Amino acid sequence: MSKLDVTDIQGFALRGYNFPFARYLFVKILDKRKGQECLGRFIGDVTTGERWDTGKPRTTVNVAFTFKGLVALGLPEASLLSFPVEFAQGMKARGAILADTGRNSPRHWDALWQEEVHAWVGVHGQSPQDLDKQCENLQEQLQETGGAAVIGSQDAAALQIDGKFSSKEHFGYTDGFGNPEFLGVEKDAQPGQGKLKSNGGWEPLATGELLLGYADEAGELPLAPLPHLLANNGTFMVYRKLHQNVATFRRYLKEKGELYPGGMEKLAAKFVGRWRDGTPLELSPDGGDPKIVADKNQNVNFTYGNDLAGLRCPVGAHIRRTSPRDAFGFNGKLVNRRRISRRGMVYGPYVREDQEVRNEDEHGVVFMALNASIFRQFEFVQQQWIEYGNDARQGNDKDVLLGNHEDGGKFMIQGTEDPKNPPFLCGGLPNFVELRGGDYFFMPSITALRMIATNSVDPR
């Protein structure tokens, strides 16, 4: 395949930056022509996929637009109509599909998300000062052209535990494993990130599962907006603010942990499929293992073929639901078009286990996922694998951590006759996570940004 032109692809699409601080600005376009002008001035600041040979920059900047944002920027109608239905509708309208109902329905979302959001500007920084400086800069540009205004923002930052940045999130799990590997996208590839080969090894997924304009896993160019140049090297981003009910989680884990013969830490591991330190249960069923966590060749390198009954990693565990690997047979072929790239960042301050915490406090994860098709990838995983369980043969049971349990669902932990690994049913599941807002965005290539900014999008 042809080499990727990384200078044309926004860096955020290709990899997580691993910066400890972030601010996501949400922008409304006020005027079509001024908005285009503003975008034009801004393009030079956008971070591309270029390698940082001379060291990491202080900040990175990326941009993505909702459908309404593209409308406001004056894309021609024929082009707008060629965008996928789910993107055009926006995430709010897809609530029934995503099970964003009850506590997760839009009426409970943050005030920002009751507004019409046109653009997401993602700023990542090495320090809060770097962040502020960059954001002030951007604000000035917006004000000068008068083309757009910031209507809200969301800060995020890696948890600081004992004075060091951690990759843990608020429930105590080490996060960030298992992002897929794509053909042509240079990054530190690890065995286990791609798709299974027939001989048991791993290989990268088709580029077209992430970026538009490239062949995907179905052996074709996926449906993409017109014109080609607008879509190529672009991708779609799902943004969801996931509030975490930390108090509820800690209480539930403690309560059930006292009843579960394997102990609280093991119970926590069974929920997810990894010990809270990140060790995969499939590789180490009896305890966390820092050596495995630190070993790139091991920490995502496992399959479920030898554990179809779920005795090490429960059949309904979070990582098994969201990335089934070979759990459905056919050497994993059924899951290759359901992979998403995650770029989540934690928000809210770290609260030690022994400190009091309230559910109402702002703690959570800004979930961002990138994929070539929101419908086929993110929405499918959300609807069929998180909020439902038939493919995992778990009927209507939902993902224990993310599921919208509403009237109290259950999570079954499969076990053995080993008294430290018994079968155990966790019932009366509360909603540990609640949705507080979000939307679907299109993250254009640099070329596409220029086309939009210069009003030169021709649908044919």
Place this chain on the structure above:
Amino acid sequence: MANRSGSVYGLTILSPIKDDLHAEVSHSQAIRMYLQTIPQDQRSPLARVSSTHMARLLVMDDVVYFGMPSCEEHLSAKYLIFESNFDGDLDTYLGRLAREAKEEVDALWQHCQDYPGVEDEGAFIAYMKKCQVETTFYFADVNDKTVQQTLRALQTQSAVATFIEKNQGKPPDELQKEFVKFFAALRNAPEPMPGSGRAREVTDKLL
């Protein structure tokens, strides 16, 4: 016998629909309109003919033209298609349709050519067999359980999950006592209704 897989029978009926140029509403339209009024749940006539696992009805207006170089052609009649997957033998099933879904069968097939009515069960069965097309290849994932066995099993599955949850961690003697009570209650539970889709409601009352 290609219509059968284990204890399940796959019936495919194509009944030519009357074509009355003087009718205000065509017979095929009338069929479609009527089908919209029939409930799909436990009140369905097919729930009464309780050996029916799954079944559908549709009007086939015409064959489909796929474009050149294939040839365009058309059916001279529309067809009411009835596809059913049921337990037991064909004659028994058709007899039950005639008796237990009398009203709906009449309302639908009256629009079809040479339909003899359900009063004469023999004539009805003969008519349906004339409309039957042979299944060439039939796949049934579960082909050895009746509708009633499946409904009972689903009820049981739901009840067992609740039982396991409620009695987790109990000592053996208490567990055994509860189990005996549970099993008896399950045995005596009312027969689940086909078509209703409510295993949990029933079992929640059980425990």
Place this chain on the structure above:
Amino acid sequence: MSNLRGKAYAMNTISPMKPWKTWLLRGLFLLIRLFPQLNRGLPALSFIHFARWVIVPRSAFPRLSEHQPKERLQYDYLLFFSNFNGTWNQYIDAFSAVLSKGLNGIWRWSEKFPGSVPVTPFKNFITRGQLGTDYYYTAYPHATTNDVKAAHRVTAALDELAKLNEGMPAPEFGEAYLKFVLKVQGDLGATGEAPVGT
């Protein structure tokens, strides 16, 4: 007028075949009936309750009496009826991904069949030939075929436990019960509503 009822989807498709090709298809189906291992992919996917292929030769459209006009057709027709779980896209994606050879074997004899890989032209072909269901009934709308099979396994295990329990002392029952739970622990998913059709 819906293709959906609970967790089941009723798909109906029709495709034309040149009559001489029909014999080849009949031959294939015969082979599969004689050698079921050729067809092991289908049950492994485990999302179809019942499915059938019906070849209707051009002269075999039911005709009840002389005054009804004969069908004058050039093609034989292949009808396909499926009762499956999951969404339309999920269903076809899965077939295209893992059963493409089998699908090609069955539909290559139909006019204008584009092959089952890649998936988009295949989906267009199916859409072209799909007939809408006007009425759909299932006796267990709250259950997929996975749910049904799991339920039967649970029932069998429960009946076995009840039998064993007759006259069993409590401590022994404790062990038997654990063995029972281990047997059914993967089969306890709740049944209920289907996700929204997409």
